[in-house]
Amino acid sequence: xxxxxxxxxxxxxxxxxxxxxxxxxxxxxxxxxxxxxxxxxxxxxxxxxxxxxxxxxxxxxxxxxxxxxxxxxxxxxxxxxxxxxxxxxxxxxxxxxxxxxxxxxxxxxxxxxxxxxxxxxxxx
Numbered sequence: 001x002x003x004x005x006x007x008x009x010x011x012x013x014x015x016x017x018x019x020x021x022x023x024x025x026x027x028x029x030x031x032x033x034x035x036x037x038x039x040x041x042x043x044x045x046x047x048x049x050x051x052x053x054x055x056x057x058x059x060x061x062x063x064x065x066x067x068x069x070x071x072x073x074x075x076x077x078x079x080x081x082x083x084x085x086x087x088x089x090x091x092x093x094x095x096x097x098x099x100x101x102x103x104x105x106x107x108x109x110x111x112x113x114x115x116x117x118x119x120x121x122x123x124x
Contacts, residue, residue, distance in 0.1 A: 004108040012080035024118035027111045035118040036088025044084035
């Protein structure tokens, strides 16, 4: 979307303000369908940092994710520009990748369609 959907921005802002990770959402981008639950950016960043910290190879990158970038230079909070999914899957046919769910960051401007709710998938 060249002009991000205001309703989607409002949903992301509410997730941020409520610090809730219970909003199920499925989005369509030009390259993927992603389904899962939205998380506040700070919660998402902390979880990614923890995963990276546990890796001998990727540990040095963990600090990048603990820096708070949600405030503008004037101390105010900016409107969300990204959706932060946790326990999310990329849908490929009837399969969800990864099977256990992952952490995805999607630019709101890249979302071409969306729906409230996360889709189940079947391994059959």
